[in-house]
Amino acid sequence: MGDLWAIYILWLRDLKRYWYDKPRILASLGQPLLFLFVLGTALSPSFKGPMNINFSEFIFPGIITMTVLFTSIFSAISIVWDREFGFLKEVLVAPISRWSIVVGKALGGSTVAVIQGCLMLALAPLVGVKLTPLIVVSTVLGMFLIALAVSALGIVIAARMKEMEGFQMVVNFLIMPLFFLSGALFPLDRLPEWLAVLTRLDPLTYGVDLLRGFMLKINAFPMILNFSVIVGFCLVMMAIAVFEFNLAE
C-alpha cells in the first residue's frame, strides 16, 4: 500500500510540473508539427503508399511516436536535474522503496507523454486519418506502452549520468538514431539490407508499427510481435532501472 501511495505521489508531482509549464506543452509540439505538415506535404506527391495512403497519413503514427519518444525521454532524464538541484535527495531519504521511485517516475513521464501524444492525435482529421473510438482507445494504449518503455530507458540512462553535460550525447547518439531507424518517416519494405537490419534492431520500430497497425491497418510485422517487443523491452529496462537505483548510493 505504502509503495502504491508513493508511486501516486511521484506521478502527481510530474503531472503538476507539466500542468504549470504551459509554454512547454506548446513548444514541444513544434517539431512534430513541422515534420507532419511540412515534410508530410512536401513529400506526399512522390510517395506511393499501400492502399492509397498518402505520406502525411503514413507518417502520422510515426510522428505521434516521435512526440511520445521525446516527451518521455526528457521527462525521465529530468532525474539528472533533480540530482543536480538536490531534489532527488529529498526523495531518496523519504521512507519509500526505491522501486516505487522508479515506477512513479516512469508512470509520471509516460502519462505526460501520452497527453502530448493525444494532442497530436487530435490533429488526425487534418491529416485525413479516420478515428473511431476503438482506434483512439487502442492507439492511446499503444502510446502508453511505448512511453513506458522509453521512460524506463531514460531512467536507466539518468541513473548513470551524473551531469547534464552528457545529455547532448544521449540525444545525438541514442534518441535521434532510435527515431530515424524506427521507420517513423519511411516504409520498411524497400530498404537496402544494412538499413533493414538496423531498423529491425531498433525497439521503437515495433512501436511505430504497432501504432500504424492500430490507426491505418498496415503492418510490416505481426501485431503480436510488435506488442511483445515493446512490452519485453519495457520490462527489461524497468528491471535494470530498479536495479541501478538500488545500487546507487
Place this chain on the structure above:
Amino acid sequence: MDTIIEVKNLTRKFNAFTAVDSVSFSVKKGEIFGFLGPNGAGKTTTINMLCTLLRPTSGEAFVSCCDVVKEPNRVRSEIGIIFQDPSLDDRLTAEDNLRFHGYLYHLSSRDIDRRVPEVLNLVELYDRRKEFVRKYSGGMKRRLEIARGLLHQPKLLFLDEPTLGLDPQTRVHIWEYILKMRQEHGLSIFMTTHYMQEAEVCDRIAIIDHGKIVDLDSPSALKAKYGETSLEGVFLKVTGREIRQQAGESSWVQWMRRP
C-alpha cells in the same frame, strides 16, 4: 532504550581517500549533538551515511535501533533532514513542496492541512506559499527547507550547517521552535557546523578532523579540559590549526545560552 544514534567504527572511503575513518559515538534521546570541524572533515559524509543516502564502507550505524544499511526505510521514517545544499523542487510552489513532503512521509490529509500552515508561519512564508520556489531568494529557500524538515515531526533531526544563509531573527525563531519541539516531543538533534557559536548550543560536541573524532565532550568540559575560554581555542589546540568562521554572531548565541 535511551540512545537515538549508535555508531560503531563507521568508515567511508572514496577510492583511496578515507572521508570518515572508524568513527564511534552515540547520541542520547533528546540530546543536541554536534559535529564540529572544518570543511571537508567528513561531517556531511557521516550525515549521509546516517540518513541512508550513502553506504558505509565498513562499521555499523543504528538510528532509533534500526540498522541504516539493513532497514533503511525504518530509519527514514524516523528522521528529518535539513540539507546543506538546496533540495527543493523549484518548479512547484512552496505549498506544493510541503504537501508533497507530507504525503511522502505518509501524513494524513488532515495532518497535512494542519501542519503545512503551521510550519509556513514558523518560517514566515505563509503569505508567499503560492509562489513558485524558483522565485524565492536563497534565504527564503533555506527557510522553506527548514519548514519541510520539521513538517512530519521527526524523532531525530539532522541539521547540516543549519545557519547558512539565515538572518539572526529567523535563526532565533527557528531555534526557539526546535527547542520547543525537543521539550514537547523529545526531539533529538544531530547537527554539523563549523561555526563555533552554534556549537555552543550543543549538549555534546565531537570535534572531527580528517575523518576522525579527535575529542568528544560537552562544550564547557572541553573548554575546561584544554584551559580555553572559547571553543575556537579548544579547536585550535586539538587540531593545531584555526577553523574558518564568520564573526559577529554572538548576540543570538547569548540568547541561546540564556537559562
